[in-house]
Amino acid sequence: MQGVWTPDQIRAAEQRLFTRTPEPAVMRRAAFAVAVQTAQVLTEQTGGVAGRRVVLLVGGGNNGGDALWAGAFLRRRGAAVTAVLLSPDKAHPAGLTALRRARGRIVEATGASPDTAGIGAAAADAVEGADAVVDGIVGLAARGPLRPVAAELVRRVTAPIVAVDLPSGVDPVTGAVEGAAVQAEVTVTFGGRKPCHVLGRAAVRSGDVQLVDIGLDDDLGEPELRVLEAADVGERWPVPRPEDDKYSQGVIGVAAGSATYPGAAVLAAGAAVRTTSGMVRYAGPAADVVRAHWPEVIATGSITDAGRVQAWAVGPGIGTGSSGRDVMLHVLRSGHPVCADADAITLLAKDPSLWDAREPDAPLVLTPHAGEFTRLSGDELGIDRVGAAREVAARYDAVVLLKGNTTVIAAPDGRVLVNDSHHAWPSTAGSGDVLTGMIGALLASGVDAWEACGYASHVHSRAAALAARGTGGHGVGAPIGASALLAGVPEAIRTVRAAALA
Ligand SMILES: NC(=O)C1=CN([C@@H]2O[C@H](COP(=O)(O)OP(=O)(O)OC[C@H]3O[C@@H](n4cnc5c(N)ncnc54)[C@H](OP(=O)(O)O)[C@@H]3O)[C@@H](O)[C@H]2O)[C@@H](O)CC1
Numbered sequence: 001m002q003g004v005w006t007p008d009q010i011r012a013a014e015q016r017l018f019t020r021t022p023e024p025a026v027m028r029r030a031a032f033a034v035a036v037q038t039a040q041v042l043t044e045q046t047g048g049v050a051g052r053r054v055v056l057l058v059g060g061g062n063n064g065g066d067a068l069w070a071g072a073f074l075r076r077r078g079a080a081v082t083a084v085l086l087s088p089d090k091a092h093p094a095g096l097t098a099l100r101r102a103r104g105r106i107v108e109a110t111g112a113s114p115d116t117a118g119i120g121a122a123a124a125d126a127v128e129g130a131d132a133v134v135d136g137i138v139g140l141a142a143r144g145p146l147r148p149v150a151a152e153l154v155r156r157v158t159a160p161i162v163a164v165d166l167p168s169g170v171d172p173v174t175g176a177v178e179g180a181a182v183q184a185e186v187t188v189t190f191g192g193r194k195p196c197h198v199l200g201r202a203a204v205r206s207g208d209v210q211l212v213d214i215g216l217d218d219d220l221g222e223p224e225l226r227v228l229e230a231a232d233v234g235e236r237w238p239v240p241r242p243e244d245d246k247y248s249q250g251v252i253g254v255a256a257g258s259a260t261y262p263g264a265a266v267l268a269a270g271a272a273v274r275t276t277s278g279m280v281r282y283a284g285p286a287a288d289v290v291r292a293h294w295p296e297v298i299a300t301g302s303i304t305d306a307g308r309v310q311a312w313a314v315g316p317g318i319g320t321g322s323s324g325r326d327v328m329l330h331v332l333r334s335g336h337p338v339c340a341d342a343d344a345i346t347l348l349a350k351d352p353s354l355w356d357a358r359e360p361d362a363p364l365v366l367t368p369h370a371g372e373f374t375r376l377s378g379d380e381l382g383i384d385r386v387g388a389a390r391e392v393a394a395r396y397d398a399v400v401l402l403k404g405n406t407t408v409i410a411a412p413d414g415r416v417l418v419n420d421s422h423h424a425w426p427s428t429a430g431s432g433d434v435l436t437g438m439i440g441a442l443l444a445s446g447v448d449a450w451e452a453c454g455y456a457s458h459v460h461s462r463a464a465a466l467a468a469r470g471t472g473g474h475g476v477g478a479p480i481g482a483s484a485l486l487a488g489v490p491e492a493i494r495t496v497r498a499a500a501l502a
């Protein structure tokens with residue numbers, strides 16, 4: 001599991017670290033890592049470091065200081081280094097001295113012979129001719145998108161960019177990208193990942209994130225967000241043990257679909273079949289279609305005849321009328337864990353009396369997309385998706401899985417898991433129905449609700465990438481439908497289990 005800490009948490013930890021290790025030593029350690037990474041990028045792209053042209057984009061804070069120190073290290077490896085100062089009056093003095101001593105070049109962004117965009121001739125030539133660029137414009141103190149001069153310089157870069165701490169222009173806390181921002185090849189960050197490295201468009205802007213240990217670990221405390229790694233998921237994924245039978249692994253009930261929309265039932269029930277080995281029951285008007293697709297499912301037309309289950313996956317395609325409401329009453333009164341999706345969420349949002357049917361100790365998972373989330377929360381979903389999910393989870397005492405390119409999973413006690421798929425292959429109709437069936441099956445097998453959401457969403461996005469045979473920017477893929485995603489689930493489970501055994 002990877003931890004993610006806010007800039008405030010990092011700064012507080014940093015103050016404690018500085019009582020043991022002097023600040024300049026910490027900065028040099030950070031900068032050295034930036035230099036190593038830049039040298040690696042240069043070697044990959046141009047075959048070497050000596051004689052290659054490195055440009056440092058230097059803002060007015062310690063982020064710029066890191067870049068200047070990194071430039072001094074790169075000079076020692078024979079690179080030609082030019083620092084472009086965006087705020088010459090505020091540029092880090094010790095970093096400037098170090099770069100000057102190493103015989104690096106220093107120019108001002110808006111220096112002599114400016115062009116029509118206000119960029120000085122020396123800065124323009126340097127940026128346009130660079131083999132690699134180090135982004136030290138702004139780091140933890142970032143607010144808002146790149147300012148005009150920085151944005152213009154970044155626009156002209158064609159070389160790969162190594163971002164110091166975070167790609168400048170993104171919001172470090174929310175991951176929002178509301179204007180010009182750096183697109184990094186690699187981001188070198190210090191002490192702990194920050195929210196922008198795992199949230200939304202900022203995660204994409206970060207490129208490959210390299211975490212450098214600067215001695216902060218003991219001072220960081222509880223992370224703001226957590227990200228599951230493949231091995232975490234594989235280690236806990238339920239598989240049959242020698243002593244198991246079909247009942248002991250958990251029986252899941254799926255209440256989804258309708259005569260008009262049987263697809264949701266087929267996808268959710270199929271996902272349950274492929275997630276665990278126990279037993280799947282289906283109750284609803286699509287029983288015949290479900291049986292035809294999944295002979296192993298025990299299907300019945302009415303929820304009252306469903307038989308015993310250990311958890312319910314409910315909602316996709318059940319409708320928001322009185323029959324859907326009856327289904328909701330039944331599953332909420334059962335006292336078993338429930339994963340409520342789609343129409344189930346709409347029903348809960350529009351009819352508060354349904355909440356009274358809920359057994360207080362039974363775990364409840366809500367899996368809204370943005371529109372359903374708005375119905376639940378009563379507010380438009382803004383930039384702060386983590387804060388919004390946390391608030392709704394606490395309000396309803398439920399685990400809230402907010403869908404999107406970055407999936408946010410908030411527990412009622414405030415813990416948040418984030419699943420950033422790094423691609424968008426799950427973005428296809430019906431893939432949410434698959435997710436519902438997966439979560440329900442994990443709940444039935446006794447996995448904790450918050451963890452079940454984390455494991456399911458990790459495997460879900462992995463299954464989509466496997467089915468598409470590509471991961472967004474990396475590799476070539478082809479569009480898939482939800483049935484293909486569902487077919488990819490077993491292989492995705494194998495890969496996470498293999499990671500756990502490695
Ligand atoms: N924490 C750690 O453990 C370690 C931290 N270290 C490093 O310190 C960095 C934090 O440095 P920091 O605090 O000096 O601030 P930093 O981010 O450089 O900002 C400088 C100034 O930029 C401005 N500005 C704001 N928004 C802007 C925008 N959109 N576009 C342009 N400019 C903008 C704003 O000034 P303003 O112009 O508004 O007066 C702001 O004050 C951290 O990221 C890491 O690299 C490592 O050295 C060692 C270990």
Ligand SMILES: Nc1ncnc2c1ncn2[C@@H]1O[C@H](COP(=O)(O)OP(=O)(O)O)[C@@H](O)[C@H]1O
Pocket residue numbers: 342369402403404405406407421423424425426427428429430431432433434435460
């Ligand atoms: N751009 C995207 N990138 C990655 N995953 C996405 C993206 N858009 C949607 N998803 C995922 O696809 C699924 C869609 O669920 P949902 O909106 O309920 O679809 P449906 O109701 O058609 O089944 C969710 O798991 C969501 O997180």
Ligand SMILES: [K+]
Pocket residue numbers: 063135136137138139163164165166167168
């Ligand atoms: K930066």
